[in-house]
Amino acid sequence: MGVNEASRQFGIPGATLRRRRKNGDLVKRQLGPASILGSINESKLVAHIRKLQQCGFAPTRSMVRSMAFDLAEKLKLKYNFNRESRKAGYPWLESFLRRNKELAIRKSEGVSAARALGMNRKDVASYFSLLENTLTEHDLMNKPGSVFNMDETGLQLNNTPEHVVAIKGSKNVAAVTSSEKGETISIIACCNAEGAFIPPVCIFKGKNKKAEFEDGMPPGAAVFMGDKSAYVTKELFLRWLKEQFVPRKPVGKVLLLLDGHSSH
Template sequence: MGYKKAARTFSIPQSTLEDRVKKVRQHGLSPALAAEKSLGRFKTVFTEAQETELVNHILFLEERLFGLTLHNLRRLAFELAERNNLPNNFNKTTQMAGKDWLYGFLSRHRNISLRDPEKTSIAQAKGFNCTAVSKFYDLLNSIYEKHNLSSYDIYNIDKTRVLTVANKQSQVLALRGKIPRLKDEFLLLLKPA
């Protein structure tokens, strides 16, 4: 089928069709990628899949009572872009994504919102019972196996002298409609490999 007939059949301007076919032939792009239309001059740094993974990571941390602040998210985005060699205009001196990126990210992912965390002990948050303790140790064992950790890589700091929840907390990112809780009983530190 020729350009003219295809343009008439699918109600596409002939010049647009020719441009997309040219992209496929000259640059070796897949037809789906060549057909993508980017609006405006700004492009997102991460793909949809990468942003979804970032959202899942935020929710994963929030489920485990370690909410990310906006500052932490901007640093994480910078680190993710640098490690994946993605073109970006993030600030290299502060090593953080910009506020424009942050607001765009939050507007694209409306299920995440900024919340004030409640001070909550681990007993209140999880219900200190056999099931909760068992779940904690199952999670700990899976982290042991996943990261190939030994006993000297893990530190347990209880609340006798170390405060893990400050009087004034920063707002954290959480699932919209859910009240995030911070634990203040103990902190488990893992030594990076």
């Protein structure tokens, strides 16, 4: 096939074909600027996103931008990402999606909606198949002491006033509670399949931790402070993982089961 015929058939300018043929330049390249992370690192990022989705934790656009920034920092690459927000920009995300056609922006199904609709046979079978394969692959099927489950729950600090014995005819009978409206705290609990518990962690809203917050807590338990709320954040969850779970887990591989909360 001649150059002119190839130009007509494939819609490529004839001058481009002649120049590339003359220079022996036969390597296909992406249009636009080169990737900041590089093609190899981007393929690893795509593989990581695919793995997260398979486990039910497909990342948001904001999370992917944070992943790109963290990866560039770890590899000490030159980048123009925002250091203050510690995220890659939206233009980078758009280019990343254009270069990796297997990825797309999809509307996810919230956990609450899934619970409202109820589980189905396919979801249940998929979950237990993944669980069985994971236990078998890592030789944990007969090691219940190495299979953990964690979750967090909210508790009200103040108690509900109860019926009390008082003087007959009294107009105002007060019962002291810990607060007026009732402050909510979060508790992270974790145990393994043998029933052994990791000491719990309580999360209070505020910056300054008081010593009395830990009064009466089990040995090894801890109090974390949340700047904006008493909810679990990804920073507090990572801290719990490093300071409470890892030092107390058995030697070797373990399996940690948890739900799809955004902080996880």
